[in-house]
Amino acid sequence: MLEGTRIQSSVPSAMRKYPISELGTHLVQESHQTSILRFLKHIAYEIGPIVNEQRTTISTSHSPLETTNSARSGNTLKQENNVDHHAMDYESTVSEQMATKTSSLFAEVNKCHDTITVLSQGIQSLSNDTTRLGAESFRHQNSIQSAFSDVNQLKLSIKETDNYLAAIAPNQEMMQEQLSSIKQKVEETELSFYDGTLTWKVADISNKMADAQSERQTSIYSPPFYSSPAGYKMRARLYLHGDGQARRTHMSLFFVLMKGEYDPVLKWPFNHKVTFCLFDQSGQNRHVIDSFRPDTKSNSFQRPRSEMNIASGIPKFFPLPMIQQEHNNYVREDTMFIKVIVDFADLPKMILPYMLGLNPGLPSLVQEYMIRQENHKRQQAPTMATVVPPPVTTNSCG
Known part of the structure; x- marks a missing residue:
């Protein structure tokens, strides 16, 4: 059954087109059935006069015959024959007219019968379709109700989940903070040094320099390092674009004391010399070296009461134009290396170039042994004009 198709009612009194989807409803409506009844009465009304006329004609056709018979005695035989002939012709004509009208009426009746048969079949088909569609509608209604129930349950579940x-x-935020703290401590532990020295790899210099210039992040911190497993906790702080009066002119490098687990048993204020070294990566060993000794009156070197003390160090550690030059010796592959040495042995200043010229890949114990040996040699020959070179030829600038 095509959706949207329209059909025309065959009842003359209801010559109106209906969508085929409404035909079933139309055929069972009282208005349609009343129209059919009126149509049948109309046919009966049309046939009735014809039948009565034929009956009257047949009845009156006998009167001439009776009149003829009563007057036969007074008329001639020829007149009788003429009357009989006219009567027969009249009856024949009337019979033909009745036959024609009867055939026409039978044709109309057959046509009506065919129409009623088609309509009956259509009604039956529509009734079947209506029954089927009703069942489908009921099934769909149940499905919709089930879907609504599922949706309501889902909404309830979502609300409970929310x-x-x-x-x-x-709790999740707290756990995330704790996890981040633990992760940071693990990373710091993995990268920690426990001999009072730090070799700090500073990567992604170009982006960090841009952040410092735009003041998005003016400084960066190194991982913590320690004087010993139970010693001072320390770190470095680097201002790539300078700090204070050195901003935009020099790279600033500072030393920071941090709050440690063993601070209660350590000696305060902190008074050990700190040395910074920016490594020359060209192989020429023209390292940038500078040192400072703490001011024991400064709060920066008292026992930390917060997470970190105020940083203190060398504001004009290295000129910015030199570090910003392309193909300079101190930034290669967008990375620089900085070493921090806390001198707990009060080594002489002249030994520093030797210390920083040693191969950083040597074990710490080996480096310490070689430094002691070199220091001993220098103490034995204080008037020597030359310095005994370390195993690797080095030059220094400071």
């Missing part, structure tokens, strides 16, 4: 997530969100 409430649960809202309840655990604070």
Whole structure:
């Protein structure tokens, strides 16, 4: 059955087109059935006069015959024959007219019968379709109700989940902070040094310099390092674009004391010399070296009461134009290396170039042994004009 197709009612009194989807409803409506009844009465009304006329004609056709018979005695035989002939012709004409009208009426009746048969079949088909569609509608209605029920349950489940997530969100944030703290401590532990020295790899210099210039992040911190497993906790702080009066002119490098687990048993204020070294990566060993000794009156070197003390160090550690030059010796592959040495042995200043010229890949114990040996040699020959070179030829600038 095509959607949207329209059909025309065959009842003359209801010559109106209906969508085929409404035909079943139309055929069973009282208005349609009343129209059919009126149509049948109309046919009966049309046939009735014809039948009565034929009956009257047949009845009156006998009167001339009776009159003829009563007057036969007074008329001639020829007149009788003429009357009989006219009567027969009249009856024949009347019979032909009745036959024609009867055939026409039978044709109309057959046509009506065919129409009623088609309509009956259509009604039956529509009734079947209505029953089928009713069953499908009922099934779809049940499916819709089931879907609505599922949706309501899903909404309830989502609401319960949202409430649960809202309840655990604070705990989750707290756990995330704890996890980040633990992760940072693990990373710091993995990268930690426990001999009072730090070799710091500073990567992604170009982006860090851009952040410092735009003041998005003016400084960066190194990983913590320690004087010993139970010693001072320290770190470096680097201002790539300078700090204070050195901003935009020099790279600033500072030393920071951090709050440690063993601070209560350590000696304060902190008074050990700190040396910074920016490594020359060209192989010429023209390292940039500078040192400072702490001011024991400064709060920067008292026992830390917060996470970190105020940084202190060398504001004009290295000129910015030199570090910003392309193909300079101190930044290669967008990376620089800085070494921090805390001198707990009060080594002489002249030994520093030798210390920083040693191969950083040597074990710490080996480096310490070689430094002691070199220091001993220098103490034995204080008037020597030359310095005994370390195993690797080095030059220094400071």
